[in-house]
Amino acid sequence: MKPTQRNREPAGRFRVVALVAVLGLSLAACSGSGPQTALNPEGPIADSINDLWQLVFIMATVVFIIVQGGLFYAMGRFRERKDDESEPVQLHGNTKLEIAWTIIPVVILASIGYPIVRGIFDVRTIPEGPDVLQVQVTGHQWWWEFEYVDLVGDDGRTLVTANELYIPERTDVNLTMTSADVIHSFWVPVLAGKRDVVPNRVTNLTLHANNATPPDQPHPGQCAEYCGLAHADMRFKVHVRTQADFDNWVEGQLAPAAEPTEGAAADGYAAFTTCIACHNATVAGSDGVEDVGPVRTLEVDGVTFTSSLAPDLTHFGSRMTFGAGTFENDREHLARWLANPVDLKPMRPELNDIEAGRILGMPNFNLSDEDIDNLITLLEGWK
């Protein structure tokens, strides 16, 4: 038999590694940080999920310590020693032990079975009643469209917006969702788990936020199902408002944008004709209130969704971000976007087919610097 070559206490080094691993995992449990974390819930749904996670994490940590402990103990205790020439007992097994370590895990797992099943039904319950805010969500490559179906303006139009969802605090919000193209997934970790947004299907997700967010710190969320080129930039924001602030916001959003009559904004409005091939805006002009761009719908399972070709721009100036929650809504970013959209965000506008309703991004319209400037003035004015 070949003698062992080096045998200098590897068990000690293993203990260090084990310690590091345990510490690392504990760190994972405690380091709830960042605004998109699932570990600092801002509402009861994310809270109940987090409680379940904490419970299972603690149990897993205990099992981890026991099993790794056994492994490392065996390594230290039963390592080959130079002075020991004896051979080990050739033990082939022990049926009682086998039964024990089959049954015990079953019991442990069964004990968390009940909270899990209850948790599923809790989280998946669709809230009902007049107090529930109903929002319909349509996923698009690569942006989000929100329609508040119960919030109707004087002109009969519902509230439609994009990429920034406003909800009142301490209110159940029922999202009814579908997709206009491929599968997306709606995920705002501090409020709820994710839910896929599937073409030809309707899915639901409940949101409930405890407290209003500061105006400049909405909860970030983003698409969680890979949906092609700009999946990473299909983000959104959830603004939580007090009921009064929310009502104010609704009032503002339901009003049409004003048609500018003079100055840079008016010049911008002339250039805006390029945009309305895809983008809609509800504008109050001399002829009354009208939708200047295309308005499209999508019917899935008896539910009618707004399904625009591109984000509604009526209140663009009121949004914090653009490009699906990705860029600051300021002159600098807008100028770059209008000069060449794919320079900021990867898209495939060369494959657009407006007739077929397939839009894969905004093309470069080769706008002049002046047009760009005027358009920005127009859009920033539409609060």
Place this chain on the structure above:
Amino acid sequence: MVIDTSKDLVPARPTGIWSWITTVDHKRIGMMYGITALVAFFVAGLQALLIRLQLTNANGTVLSADAYNQLFTMHGLTMLLIVVMPVGAAFMNYFIPLHIGARDVAFPRANAFSFWLFLFSTVILLSSFVLGGAPDGGWFGYAPLSTQLEEYVRMDYYAVGAQLLGVASIMASANFIATVFTMRAPGMSLMRIPVFTWMAVVVSFLLIFSLPIFGVGLFQMFFDRNFGTQFFGGGGDPLLWQHLFWLFGHPEVYVLILPAMGIVSEIIPVFSRKPLFGYPFVVFSGIAIGFMGFGVWAHHMYTAGLGPVAEAGFGVATMMIAVPTGVKIFNWIGTMWGGKIRFELPMLFSIGFVSLFVIGGLSGVTHSVVPSDYQQHDSYYVVAHFHYVLFGGGVFGFVAGAYYWFPKWTGRFLDKRQGLWHFWLMLIGFNLTFAPMHILGLNGMPRRTYRYGEGLGFEFWNQVATVGSFIIGLSFLIFAWNLIRSRKHGELAGDDPWDGRTLEWSISSPPPVHNFDEIPVVEHVDDYWHRKYATDEEGRAVRMPDVSGGTVAADTDTGGDDSHEEDMHMPSPSYYPIVAAAGIGTMGYGFVYLPVGWIVVGIGALITMWGVFGWSLEPVTRGGEHE
């Protein structure tokens, strides 16, 4: 037919490239699987390093979104289908016949065909990078994204390449099953075959049952893309693809991990100098994992909207699959308990496997907590989980197998100093890379995103992960150098360097073409150990006096090399397997570029027919001679 020339009696091992192209020797085919997979491992590893570079900082600019999406798709596809699966096939090819006391697999030419088809499928998939773009729809190819852009051939490469890999795997699996069930040496009952070979059988059944489902899905995807059907897109059902894919995709996970578990089940007893604790329980838990693996596919779809009842059912099923997995881990520790543990390199990697797999297994249990999975699904937490299972588990297990069996392949050891560097760098690099991903996922970082914004707190742990990934890369450069250098210059190992337990250690290193001079008669599990050791009254092993040290020559009790060889019938080499496989590969390229490609499909079909007819009509010869 009696052919009586002495040349036939000792099948020589010819050399040269032609001998490799026409080989039907399971050991050479195993080697070729292994080498192909190793090359692919470095390709996919390079892709991973590019991905890590891109994600080091917020708003990374190393890669474009388009390049990133191709790279993460191909990293997954390559690592799963062209690295880990074929490495498993490499070990199975080499060791199933040696483990069961056979001279080759049941269908040696079909075995060669499986390899060549695998190789051509690999070429098809990897060549896509330079022929119009690599697949960019994720390795999971979710419809209707995968059927959306017919302008690009990328997902056609996916549909065709994966389909052909599947055909190759199904054939190889049928071969392994036939081999184990019909070609075992006398006395080698099913409950005496080594655990690795048992796991190979389970894996083969998993593949035979799951790959056809995937194949159907791929056909439908191909039809949607090329012939205007609407299985998934248009008015079709996108979830249909998910069900078909994961009905394959989940058993596939066990296809990847069970061979590694088998390898570790071989290594731990040898280096503990004890038999495997609870052999039947380890075998049956492997079979149980195989069965249960078909009942948990929808845990990949918790967020898709299957309804609470289905989610609860699949959640409980997923939890229960932890039980047989736990049984294996306890039995490995039980094997070490009371043993005499030698920390040689194969054992270090095996212990690394057990330790890391426990972490991956436990994070897997957290996925069965369905509401919790609503948060973790498609986040970096999942990326961390499956790398702990497939890298911490699978790759550690296979590397352990490489250190363990390298002496059998070459007659030489891999260098121990370099091996220790490899082990510690890989262990540290691995944990630095993938442990932080748990934290990133829980803090809301989704998978498959080519960039992330500032202010989300993702930078620090991503930087740690990038550093770790390059340490892993370094460790594998050392490994590659060790493999290349030790093949010719390593320390001589002899035939039985580890005091092994199974039949492969009873023959010379490297083994002769015909494996066994005399087919062994088997009386025990670990039969070779029992030829070397008896037990005393306390049950302790006692070396039998009639067998000398570590170099137990190939049981030379036959007293000569020619007394039993008259009934030795070795399959003859043939080039028809590679012809048939090349024909199918040609057809594959044609299908990618329809409708122009129909011409290429036709040419490929003719080549395939030539291969198949030639194969069928090939006269049976002996000793490597051709008519």
